[in-house]
Each structure stands twice: as structure tokens, then as C-alpha cells.
Amino acid sequence: MPxxxxxxxxxxxxxxxxxxxxxxxxxKQYYAEMENLEVDVDMLRKDLEETCKSRTRTWxxxxxxxxxxxxxxxxxxxxxNDPKQIPSYKIQHTLGELIRRKxxxxxxxxxxxxxxxxxxxxxxNRCSMYCPYGIDTGVMMSYLRGLLFxxxxxxxxxxxxxxxxxxxxxxxxxxxxDFVDTCEWMVEENEEQWPGxxxxxxxxxxxxxxxxxxxEVKHYPNDLAEAAILFHIAGExxxxxxxxxDSTSLTMYAGDWEGCKMNVERIYDAVKRLRPKTIVAxxxxxxxxxTTIEGPYWAGLESGEAPVRFMHYVExxxxxxxxxxLKIDPEKRIKTPITLQDSCNYIRNYGLSExxxxxxxxxxxxxxxxxxxxxxxxxxxxxxxFNGIGRYRTERNIGLKPKLQQIQATGxxxxxxxxxxxxxxxxxxxxxxxEEAKDLEWxxxxxxxxxxxxxPDHLKPQEDAE
Amino acid sequence: xxxxxxxxxxxxxxxxxxxGMIVRVVLYINGLSQKLDRIAYKPKMGIxxxxxxxxxxxxxxxxxxxxxxxxxxxxxxxFMFHIGMVxxxxxxxxxxxxxxxxxxxxxPALPGALADILSVVALLGFxxxxxxxxxxxxxxxxxxxxxxxxxxxxxLPLITGIMFRFSTSGYEFxxxxxxxxxxxxxxxAPFTKLSHIVLFFMTRAQIGMDYAIKRGGQNRGPxxxx
Numbered sequence: 001m002p003x004x005x006x007x008x009x010x011x012x013x014x015x016x017x018x019x020x021x022x023x024x025x026x027x028k029q030y031y032a033e034m035e036n037l038e039v040d041v042d043m044l045r046k047d048l049e050e051t052c053k054s055r056t057r058t059w060x061x062x063x064x065x066x067x068x069x070x071x072x073x074x075x076x077x078x079x080x081n082d083p084k085q086i087p088s089y090k091i092q093h094t095l096g097e098l099i100r101r102k103x104x105x106x107x108x109x110x111x112x113x114x115x116x117x118x119x120x121x122x123x124x125n126r127c128s129m130y131c132p133y134g135i136d137t138g139v140m141m142s143y144l145r146g147l148l149f150x151x152x153x154x155x156x157x158x159x160x161x162x163x164x165x166x167x168x169x170x171x172x173x174x175x176x177x178d179f180v181d182t183c184e185w186m187v188e189e190n191e192e193q194w195p196g197x198x199x200x201x202x203x204x205x206x207x208x209x210x211x212x213x214x215x216e217v218k219h220y221p222n223d224l225a226e227a228a229i230l231f232h233i234a235g236e237x238x239x240x241x242x243x244x245x246d247s248t249s250l251t252m253y254a255g256d257w258e259g260c261k262m263n264v265e266r267i268y269d270a271v272k273r274l275r276p277k278t279i280v281a282x283x284x285x286x287x288x289x290x291t292t293i294e295g296p297y298w299a300g301l302e303s304g305e306a307p308v309r310f311m312h313y314v315e316x317x318x319x320x321x322x323x324x325x326l327k328i329d330p331e332k333r334i335k336t337p338i339t340l341q342d343s344c345n346y347i348r349n350y351g352l353s354e355x356x357x358x359x360x361x362x363x364x365x366x367x368x369x370x371x372x373x374x375x376x377x378x379x380x381x382x383x384x385x386f387n388g389i390g391r392y393r394t395e396r397n398i399g400l401k402p403k404l405q406q407i408q409a410t411g412x413x414x415x416x417x418x419x420x421x422x423x424x425x426x427x428x429x430x431x432x433x434x435e436e437a438k439d440l441e442w443x444x445x446x447x448x449x450x451x452x453x454x455x456p457d458h459l460k461p462q463e464d465a466e
Numbered sequence: 467x468x469x470x471x472x473x474x475x476x477x478x479x480x481x482x483x484x485x486g487m488i489v490r491v492v493l494y495i496n497g498l499s500q501k502l503d504r505i506a507y508k509p510k511m512g513i514x515x516x517x518x519x520x521x522x523x524x525x526x527x528x529x530x531x532x533x534x535x536x537x538x539x540x541x542x543x544x545f546m547f548h549i550g551m552v553x554x555x556x557x558x559x560x561x562x563x564x565x566x567x568x569x570x571x572x573x574p575a576l577p578g579a580l581a582d583i584l585s586v587v588a589l590l591g592f593x594x595x596x597x598x599x600x601x602x603x604x605x606x607x608x609x610x611x612x613x614x615x616x617x618x619x620x621x622l623p624l625i626t627g628i629m630f631r632f633s634t635s636g637y638e639f640x641x642x643x644x645x646x647x648x649x650x651x652x653x654x655a656p657f658t659k660l661s662h663i664v665l666f667f668m669t670r671a672q673i674g675m676d677y678a679i680k681r682g683g684q685n686r687g688p689x690x691x692x
Contacts, residue, residue, distance in 0.1 A: 054497025058669060062662045065613050067604030068533055068540065076604075083607030092608075129692060130533040132525055132544075133666060134673030293680060297504035304506025304680060351682025375691050376532060 004033025009040070009152035011256055012163025018173075021163070026390050027156025037152050039110055044103030047147055052099060056143060059135040060096045063088050069137065072130035074378045074402040075120055087127040087137035090120050095144045114153040117144045117255075119392035122384035122399075124344040129376065145255030154254055155389045161250030162259045169266055170214040170246035180242055182217045186225040195461055199228045202274060203239035208316075209276035210240050211247040211267060211291070213284045213420050226446040227282065227313075233453055234325040238280075244270030247281045249290030253385030257298065264295035271307050279310045283444050285345030285383070285419035288312050293350055312346050314418050317445055318355040321362045332452035334364040337412040341370075341403075341426065342377035343419035351375075356418065363448055368410040378402055380417070382425035397432045404429050404437055413439045416448065471645045476568060479649035486656025487664045494668045503676075510679040516688035517678020518671035524692045525670060531692040540602075543594025550588025551620065554581065554627075555648075585628050592621050616659045622647035 003009060006024045024030050069087040070076050076085040083089060094113045098105060121141040128136035148154055149162070164171050170179075183199040191197050200206070208231070216223040231238045244266040251259030271279065281288050292310040296303070311319075320326040340360055346352045353374040360367045372378055381400035386392065403425065407415055417423040426442040500507055507514060524530040534541040555561055559575035566572045576584070596617060599609045626647050630640035655661060678688040 051502055053499055053502055054494045055503050055672060057497070058494055058665055062659055062665050062669065064616075064659060064662070065605065065608035065610065066540070066598075067602055067606075067608055068537060070604035071536075072533075081603060083604065086604050086608060088608055128673060129531075129690075132533070133662070133669040134521065134525075135669065136673060136676075294504055297501070297506075300501075302500075302506070303509050304500070304504075349681045351684070351686030353686070 002036075002038045003152070004029070004036065006030040007033035007037055007152060009037070009150075011149075011166065011259065012159065013166050015167050018160060018163040018167055021156070021160055024156075030156045030159075031391065034111060034153065035107065037107055037110075039105060039107055039151060041103055041105070044098070044105070044147065044151065046103075047150065048099060048103050052143070056095075056140055057099065059133070059140065060092065060099065062133055063092065063135055064133075066132070069127040069131050069135070072127045074124075074126075074381065075122075075399055078381075078398050078401045085120060087121070088135075090116050091137045091140050091144075095140055095147075098144075098147070110148065110151060110153045113144060114148050114155070115392075117141050117148060118155050118158070118385060118389060119395045122344075122379045122382070122386050124379035124383055125348055126344070126376070126378065129348075142252075142255065145253075146257050147255070149255035149257075155385070155391055157388050157390065158250055158254035158385055161388070162254040162256040165246075165249070165251050165256075165259050165263055169243060169263075170217075171248045171250045172214045172218050174214050174217050174246075176242050176245075179217050179245055182221050183224065183228075183240065186221055186228065190225050190229065193461060194229055194232060194459065196459070197228060197232050199224070200239045202242050204273075205275050206237050206239040207277045208236055208238040208280050209271065209274055209278075210238055210280050210282070211245055211287075212240075212282040213248045213287055214246040215248075215420060216282065223282070223444065223446060226450055230317075230320075230326065230446060230449060230453070233455060233459060234320050236325075239274060239276065241267075241270035241274055244268075247287040247291045248284060249286060250385070250388075252286060252290045252294065253388075260290065260294070261298040261300075264291055264299050267291055267295075268299055268307055276308065278308055279306070280316045281310060281312055283313045283418040283420065283423075283446070285343035285421055287420075289345040289349060293345075312350070312352055312355070314346075314352060314355045314359060314445065317449065318358040321359065326449065327454040328362050328449075328452050329454050333362075334414070334448065334452075335366060336414060337366045337368055337410070338364045338414045338416065339368045339370055339407060339410040339412040340373075341380060341407075341415055341417040341419070341422045342374055343417075343422055344377070344379050344383060345419070347377060348375045356416075359445060360416070363445075363452060368412050370406050370410055372406065378406060380419075380422035380425035382428065383421050387421055387424050387428070397428075400425060400429050400432060404433055404440075407440065408436070413441055415440070415442045416445060417442050418445050468642060468645070471642070471649065472564075472568075475649055476645070479652040480569075483652040483655055487661070490656055490661050491664050491668060494665060498672065505676050505680050507675060507679070510683075513683050513688050514675035514679045517674040517676075517683055517690060519674070520689045521674025521677075521692065522667060522670045533692070539594070540598065543591045543598065546587045546591030547595055548588075548591070550584040550591070551624065554585055554588070554624075557581075558585075582631070585624070585631070588624055589628055592617075592624060596621075612659065619647075619651050619654050619658065619660060623651050 006021055007030045012018050073087050079085045094116045123138040123142050125138035161171055187197055187199055249263050292306055296306050381403045386396045415426055417426050429437045430440055528541050528545045529535050556573055557576045558581045562573045562575040598605050626640055626644035630637055630644045633640055677690040
């Protein structure tokens, strides 16, 4: 049987298709059908010929099997040094084999590739720092995901996620109207305490266009309010686009390159339309990678750079603290031991480690680094889509262990995690490792700042005249 | 036979090696693509080359990178082996003489004692690399027949060379074996993992450019903290 009712090769492009696949709870039938999904061998061979060039082929060919990548991978150590979790092993037995067989593989092999690509690699890229040749298995796993997606071998949640982006322009079923309504709601909720608070939508020529993660609208609208209040206190001239407000990219996790291009172009179009001076993107790692690091290439920009400066939220906060736009009440700084989770996507892969340390120096008096930090930090355990895939929940839970141990070794109970994925992973640690993680607290930067920022008098609610 | 090995075979071997390696480099560079790799190689060549240079240099210094520092045994045997394997083929007096005679290129020669030390150190490094493939679980799990072949191709010229130098009898055999295995090494290099002799510089440069051009060079500078 070539394709099933739920498991098809093509991406989801209509609301009906998304809802239909959602109705197969947990993807039970979807995965069952996948076992009969035929591989389009001709297409696979052609894709390999056209897109797999010297960088990847040389990486796979020269790998000396020295094993230095093994311990760089948190999934190797988390799984008791299982040889099958060595980055070199993982890629040689999937993509390496695909290339050697010129795409002539069967369904079983493709499902094996899917399991490895999504449950044994979070594309954190740490191994690239420990290989004498600089072989980046994360980059290759990403490439492999693209080949798999095109053939229909992709985890259920990510197939849906990619469809959501294509249908709603956001990673969840949040429409432009829902988004604008939520913004209005958050302003209403907070305007009593914050007179003059606004979330300006589609304002042209603002200094900042703020883009977010759809989860903030759907599940954590307070995050949106906090961002608005902090821009308000800092006196920023800012806006949010009614279309192109979600900067996330489950399409990137899914290997849906066509969808990635559509996502980032939606945001670049908003930039064109509203002409902001800069973009600030919320506390999310992969969204930043998708719009700022990989995005320009998907959009075909020759310079490799986004059309205007994209700042991660931590850059905006660091600059606002340094310039005095945001002032901290020294009395209210965090005095208990506190540590920081470095997000792979914008620390290792974008070099923003100074910005987060600047923030820590302003908000905390007893900051402790994790043992492996900055570019050398480990993935939270749930990156690259790992957090969200039911099929790999057990594997993900094992993957959380190294980060938990790393946090515990700092002696801190509070972790700042300025990334949605890291934040989720740390939250889940508390659930999964109840006993060990019972004292663990975790937070984005925004709520911490709001506890200690000095509010200028003119922004405080006016007392009624006598 | 020895005449053939010192004559036409040596020219053929060197030609295959040099041309083969040049072809590997050219094919590698031609296969890089801004679109497929998603790296603006050309528009950001300046910072890219700085990143490439830094990426190569750091890894050529023992302890220059974190990976070298946390793997002291590997670092020790790796450099012991490679320093000898790079210097001795050119600068051992006997080699320099042959190179001058056959190719008309004169190279400075290492003092004999230093060359002896380098070759013995390289041999120890070689055994260290062999030992790792048995003793380090990750290396053991990954090692394939091809890896042993490559080690043999690289180790035989070294071992036979040392035997030729230090043996008191039967040195004709060792001379013959040394030249033969060295020529096999030269011919095999472009077609096996020995191509890393040049491709090491290519892949290191590429990942250095990647991190400098696209993955944070604008924030942390071209020097990635390897």
C-alpha cells in the first residue's frame, strides 16, 4: 500500500487536512500506516544527487571513527555510553548508508532513519566542536530530516506542526484575529496598573517590531503582557505585525524546507510592510535560528543577512540595561544562587553569550556558571523537536538527565532559561524526576525583570485627587 | 626491482599523489554551495577566511582546543604520530637526498639524532592510535576494516623505515619494503581516508567559515572558541 488515510507523503496544506490528521490521536494509525508507506527511490536518488554535495559527502567519507564526538553528545552519556548513540555511528548508519545505497532503501530503513533523526539528535551541533575535522552531525541530521520529510517519514506532531504553519501562518491554530484579540485582552487586563499600556499592531516605521512564539498567545498570554510592559517602561516605540508575528518554525524541526521559506518570508514581508528599524524576537531559541540564522538563506538573500537587524530578546534586554532604558532596583536583585541555561540556537550558533551574562550581572548577585557553558553548553535535553514528540517521550526523558545533573552541580535551585524549549525541558524535569528536581525553579527573563525594574513615576497609576 | 621502485614507480606514485590531492581539493571547493550549505561564502569571504584560519591553527596546536585538552591520551599519540609523519618524508636526510636527486628540489635536512627521535616518537604514537581502537570503547565500536587498512597504509612505511634505519642485517629487504609501502601509501592516499592529508584543511576551513560567517561571527568575532 503506497499511502494511508493519515500517513501520506505530501505536506498538509489545508485546515481540513490538519484537523483530519489531528483526529488520529497520538498518531497511532498514522505510524501504523507508515510501515507500508512506499519509498520513492527515484526521487530520493535524485534528491541526493542534486543536494548532497562535497561538504556532506566529505564529512561522511573522511570521518576517522576516532570516537572523539562520543562524549560531546549528551545522548551518548545519558544512555550509558551506548555505542549506537555516538554521533558518528548515528549518521553513518542513516545518511551514510542512504548515500552508499544511492537512495535504494526500503520503508523499514526509512523508519529507522526517522527514529534516529528525531530521537537521537537534537541538532544542537555540539559534536562539531569536538571533531578534529569539524564534522557537524547536527547539520547532517537536519539535512536527513529534509529527505525524510519529503518522503513522508516524519513524526506525527511535526507533520501537523508543519501543516499548522502552512495553514495558519503560526505553529498552532491561532489566527491573525485570535492574535490581535489576545493582544487587546492583555492590554485590558493590565491597563489599570499600567496606564497608557498598549500593544500597537501594524504600526509603520516603529523602532522595534516584536515577534513571538505562538505558544505565548495560546498558552502563556502573560508573557505577551510582560513584554508589552517592559517595552512600555523602556519607552520603546514598538509594534507587532498582525501577519508574520509568529517567528517559530516547526517546519525547521520537521525538515519542511519549503515551509521554512514560507515562514520566514511571512516575517520579512511584515518588515517590508511596516519598515521597522529592528526586530526583537522573543525568548525562543529555534525561532531565532529560523528567522535570523537560517532564514536569510531560505529566503534567498544573497548577503546571508536578514533585511534589518534581528535581535534576540536577550540582546534587547542587555542593551536596555546598559543604556539605562531599564533600571534595576539593587535591593530587589536575586540574592539566592542562580544559574543560566545557554540555548544552543543563539549561543553556540549565534554567539550571544555575552548578552545573557550582562543580564545576569544586573539581575543577580550570586550567579553560578554551569560546568560546560557558553558555546560548550549541553542541549537542555529537549531541543530540535524532541520535547514535542510523543513517540519518543521515553527517550526524551532519558535525555533530560545530563542537564538536570549539570544544574544540580551548580548548587542552584533557580535556572534562567531564555528559550521556550529549554524552559519546557526544565519544567518537564520536575515532572519526570520528581524527587531529584523537587526544589528546581525555572524562569524566563521577563518575569524576573518585572520583579525588580524601577518604574518611572509618570508611568505609575495616578492616585485619585482628594 | 629496486631500480624500478627508485625510478618510474616513484615518479608515478608521486604524480598520482599530487594530482589526486589537487583534484580532491578542487572538487571539494567546487562542491561548496551558498544555497545548499546555507553559508554566504563569497559575500563574507573576509570574516570567513579569518574563521577558517583560526579553525585550522587551533586544532594544529596540542591542547589548542577543548577537545584536545579533555582527551590527553588521544592528543599525545595523535601529535606524536602526525609530527613525525609530516616532517620525516621531507626532511629526513636520506629523503632529502632522494628528493633532490629525483626531483631537483633541495630541502633542508633534520639532524640525524632528531630524525631518529621523531621516528621513534611517531612509532609510539602509531601504537597509541592502534591501542585506542582496542581500548577506547567509542573508538572500538566505530572502527571498521577500512580504518585498519588506513592505519596499515600509514604505519607500514614508518615501521619499515625504522627497520631500514636501525637493522644491522637484512637492510636490503627493509629498504625494498620501505620504498614499496611508501609508494603504495602515495598512490592510495587520494582514494582513501588518507585524503585527509589535504581534506583536513578543507573541512576545518569550512566549519570555521560556517561559524564565522553565519553562526555568530558577527557577535563573537571570527575566532570560535574551539
